[in-house]
Amino acid sequence: MPARTPLDASAILAATEEILRRHGPDKATVVDVARALGVSHAAVYKHFPSKQALRESVTRRWLDRNRDALAVIAADSAVPPVQRLRSWLHAVLAVKQAKIREDPELFAAYGMLAAAHSSVATDHVADLLGQLTAIIADGAADGSLRIDDAEATARVVFNATAKFNHLAHAAEWQNPGIGAELDEVCSLLLEGLHAPTSP
Amino acid sequence: MPARTPLDASAILAATEEILRRHGPDKATVVDVARALGVSHAAVYKHFPSKQALRESVTRRWLDRNRDALAVIAADSAVPPVQRLRSWLHAVLAVKQAKIREDPELFAAYGMLAAAHSSVATDHVADLLGQLTAIIADGAADGSLRIDDAEATARVVFNATAKFNHLAHAAEWQNPGIGAELDEVCSLLLEGLHAPTSP
């Protein structure tokens, strides 16, 4: 017999996110998800080809939610690009710190996908790089950053701030001095980009 | 009955290194070490207070061996500091890449100690930071780098090159483009340090 509530992809995603949050990425099974929805686990497989795909969808949705907050900062033309670059790099760190604190299970799920070289992770990085490129291009356009290639420069800045954006350093983000360290690195990088010195 | 060969600390260290290389850090036991030496495992405990201490001694010795190669580069006053800084940062990466390739088991042992916040790891980082500080101080002295505080600057440069020196990124060091990425970061950092531009 068919389930009372019609089963659709978004209901499955919501249930999966809930299960993932409650059980964590290691213990969450698709049988759990199906049980929560009152269906057999085979029904879930009608909508998602694999457990991996299901987890990727959930994680992608979750990442996209906070990506938008960063996009707002990246696109805020009221703030001069130099300052925006600094704010954005701090915001990336702050958002990830908050996610670890508030949503450790989903953060762990993201970490597993990143370790498995899932496209969810690479796409997320590409997203962030795009935002960073936009900020730097703005700076190049108004003359506050003297550079050749905004995209190449974004990659370099991203690499130079790996300690503050790469998952592998998540444990170090607990350190209280981490924000100050990022600030120092920002200052040196901005100097290198010939940003006008503030003091 | 006492062992024929007199058992001393360095013989134990050599045997441990051999066992560590053969079995890897997870499987190597002090009973294995004792067996290789033809003694009971309690004899090993006469010379080292714990398995942890034994492993730290082996790893420290191993790290100290390559530290010296880097020290030669850091102290080579024939090379201008700006170029020496770049070479040294590349050498740090190259040395670690080589260690992973040639000595994966001992590298893994080092990784475990770093994860456990052993003094072996923090001392090694302090060592490298000292070498970096010396290069930067040389640059400050001859005017090729315009900076306030060599030690603070070294920390910033080290943080900005975390992707190329921090264990957490070891997997990415396989990537063929990694050297070029480091070069780009170096160029931006040197620009920020007001190093004279070469081209």
Next chain:
DNA sequence: CAAGTTACAAGTTTTGACATCTGTTACCCG
């Protein structure tokens, strides 16, 4: 007594039988 031994407690890892999970297939229903 220095340098080793055997013996042993406490903790950890391996093992192997058993249960659960993933993904597929054949089937059912409105």
Next chain:
DNA sequence: CGGGTAACAGATGTCAAAACTTGTAACTTG
């Protein structure tokens, strides 16, 4: 047929018993 079920094979995970490891202590010997 779209959307569901039940049944299944093979992979993976669980759990308790056995084996091994760590570290200590009491003992032996030149």
